[in-house]
Amino acid sequence: MTSMAKGRTWTRDELIVAMNLYCKLPFGQLHHRNPVIIAMAEKLGRTPSSVSMKLCNFASFDPVQQARGISGLSGASAADRTVWEEFHKNWERLAFESEQRLAALEGKPVEVEAQIPEEELPREGLERERVVRQRVNQYFFRVAVLAAYGSRCCITGLAVPDLLIASHIVPWAKDLANRVNPRNGLCLNALHDCAFDRGFITLSPKLKVEVSPSLKAAPVGPATKRFLLDYQDAAIRLPERFLPDANLLDWHRRNVFRHA
Numbered sequence: 001m002t003s004m005a006k007g008r009t010w011t012r013d014e015l016i017v018a019m020n021l022y023c024k025l026p027f028g029q030l031h032h033r034n035p036v037i038i039a040m041a042e043k044l045g046r047t048p049s050s051v052s053m054k055l056c057n058f059a060s061f062d063p064v065q066q067a068r069g070i071s072g073l074s075g076a077s078a079a080d081r082t083v084w085e086e087f088h089k090n091w092e093r094l095a096f097e098s099e100q101r102l103a104a105l106e107g108k109p110v111e112v113e114a115q116i117p118e119e120e121l122p123r124e125g126l127e128r129e130r131v132v133r134q135r136v137n138q139y140f141f142r143v144a145v146l147a148a149y150g151s152r153c154c155i156t157g158l159a160v161p162d163l164l165i166a167s168h169i170v171p172w173a174k175d176l177a178n179r180v181n182p183r184n185g186l187c188l189n190a191l192h193d194c195a196f197d198r199g200f201i202t203l204s205p206k207l208k209v210e211v212s213p214s215l216k217a218a219p220v221g222p223a224t225k226r227f228l229l230d231y232q233d234a235a236i237r238l239p240e241r242f243l244p245d246a247n248l249l250d251w252h253r254r255n256v257f258r259h260a
Contacts, residue, residue: 010054013101014044015083018051020098022058023087023144023182026151027065027240030055043105058084064241091180095140096133114139137180142166148239149187155209155236158189165193169248182242191227200228202257203249209234212258 010018021040022030031037032048037055041048057076059065061084087094096110103113111121114136121135122128145166152159167188170178178184186203188196195201200212209231220229 010077010079012079012083015054015079016086016094016098017044017101017105018054019058019083019087019094020102020140021051022055023140023241024147025055026147027059030059040105054080062241064239064243088181091178091182092137092176095137095180099136099140110136138172141180141182141185144182144242145185145187148182148185148242149237150240152187152237153189153192154187154239155192155231155234156189157237160189163189165190167193167196169244169252171197175248178245178248181245183245184248185242186236186244187239195228196252197256199256199258201231202253203236203244204253205246205249207236207238207244209236210253210257213260214258 017040021036025034025036029036030052032052034048034052037051038048041051044051053075057080060076061081087098099114100110103110106113111118111132116132116135116139121131146161146164150159151161151164153164158164165188167186168179169184169186172179175184186196192201200215202210202212204210211229211232215224215228216232
């Protein structure tokens with residue numbers, strides 16, 4: 001165990017690891033008693049309280065927390081804001097870089113830290129590097145989105161992680177700039193993820209479920225009514241961070257949703 005730092009300035013590498021944790025821990029778990037924070041503090045040579053405070057500093061920049069009346073701590077530094085802005089300007093690069101730094105602290109290859117089975121990766125070379133980067137970023141996106149929604153489907157409230165999908169609002173292949181952006185994500189159960197991807201449902205500007213007229217007009221059985229039609233106009237469960245981006249939802253309504 002390294003000695004605890006007192007008054008030592010946080011480095012950029014430490015800050016991007018802290019931001020990684022902020023993205024992936026549920027908001028109610030940012031306290032110094034969290035075993036994840038305790039373990040990370042030990043690796044950073046800092047106290048759990050200092051790591052917890054740094055995560056709460058990031059919360060002070062978060063518009064979702066501000067809208068909820070939660071201002072976070074007032075001691076956030078210019079370096080904290082710089083890292084916050086780096087992530088939001090380039091999720092693709094910062095998600096992967098922060099996962100690399102986190103893996104290095106754990107003493108593991110980044111693909112192992114991201115729980116990617118070795119048999120699913122090319123053996124070596126540029127193709128392996130490309131696939132590792134993609135899979136690591138997909139891992140980050142999933143963990144960040146599920147954490148934001150408390151590992152509950154935002155439509156039904158289903159809380160079985162193995163049945164939940166970090167669903168992209170704009171598909172991965174359609175928008176390079178936003179494919180790792182958690183605000184391009186919704187936590188949906190597998191059925192509603194599929195319905196969303198195929199345009200049978202979307203979200204209104206007020207974040208309420210809209211069901212496609214193509215379903216409403218067709219003869220349907222009780223299962224279709226229960227699992228899809230009955231959710232018309234239902235408000236989603238809002239995330240604790242990373243509110244769905246209004247522009248991305250507008251894209252989905254215009255390009256994916258079945259209007260007829």
